[in-house]
Amino acid sequence: MTATAGNGKSGQAMQRPPVVSQEAWDAAHRQLLAKEKAHTRARDALAAERRRMPWxxxxxxxxxxxxxxxxxxxxxxxxxxxxIVYRAFFEPGVFGWPEHACRGCSMVADQVAHVAHLNARDTTLVFASRAPQADIARLKEQMGWTMPWVTITDDFDKDFGVDEWHGTNVFYRDGERIFRTYFVNNRGDEQMGGTWNYLDITPLGRQEVWEDSPAGYPQTATYKWWNWHDSYVADAEPDKKWVEVSDAGEAAFREESAKARS
Structure with a gap:
């Protein structure tokens, strides 16, 4: 079927997929869903391997x-x-300066989820640039961004591979000692912004009991820690109704995992 609108610059008509019945659509969706589930399991396995990467x-x-x-x-x-430190390009010489940061880095900033959810999992997210703090404060207010954003003053960007291109570094603190645990850039940065994608690149992961993590890693019951971003309180008891809902969801998750293994 040929589309009647939305033609590309090449002048060729957009070739749309076929239009089918409800039954045929359901069958096609089931086929694709099986592949999507396999992709999810592969992604979880990759995150488990990432948690075992050397520091x-x-x-x-x-x-x-x-x-x-x-x-x-x-x-x-x-x-x-x-x-988690994202190197955002906002400084003299960057396209858009001083009114805007790099377009790509700004898109990343636009899609960052509320950091309270990361904080609840013992994780801090920080953006870092070479622009002075006065310019960063102005830009954050202009764009409605609220994540912590610091100014690089030394060779941090060069030492961690983000002096000429954006990238996300992950660190772990053990007392006074700090370790670099992961790094992603280029297209790997495209998926960053969501709480789950950020947690999946950390050494501790999502910290839920279903995850394949090394012995001794902190883990809590699946779903139970989730909360409104303005309601996280240390040691607070989850709402009884939410416990019922999350128990049902966890049971469905276990059933689905059992089917995938059989």
Whole structure:
């Protein structure tokens, strides 16, 4: 079938898929769903392998400027164990300066989920650029962004592969020691922004009991920690109704996993 609108610049008509009956559509959807489920299981297995990737000790000291003053890499964790740092290009020489940050980096910023959900999983997300803090504050207000955003003052970007291109580095803090655990850039950055995608690149993962994680890693009951972003309270008891809903969801998840293994 040929489309009557939406032709491309090539002048060729857009070739649409066939239009079929409800039964045929359901059959096609079931076929595709099976492949999508396989893709999800493969993605989970890859995340499990990522959690077993070796760590690299961070030996150098790094300094950043923030609204509250000068901060170290250790400070960026805000007391949590995991830190995700996205290198966003906003500085002199970048297209759009000084009114805007890089278009691609701005798209990433636009799709970042509320950081409270990451914080609830012992994880801090920070954006880092070379622009002065005054410019970053102005840009965040202009664009409606709320994530922490610091100014790089040394070789942090060069040392972690983000001096000439965007990228996301993940770190883990064990007391005073800091380790680099993961890095992704290029098209790998396209999926960043959602809570689950961020957690899947961290060494601790989503921290739910269904995950394949090394022994001793923190894990809690599936779904039970989820909350409204303004309602996370340490050691708070989940609402009884939500426990019932999440129990039903967890049972369905177990049933589906059992079928996939059979």
């Amino acid at each position: 690299m000790a961070v030996e150098r000291q790094y300094a950043f400027e923030a609204p509250q003053g000068r901060l170290s890499l250790h400070d960026l964790f805000e007391g949590r164990h995991q830190l």
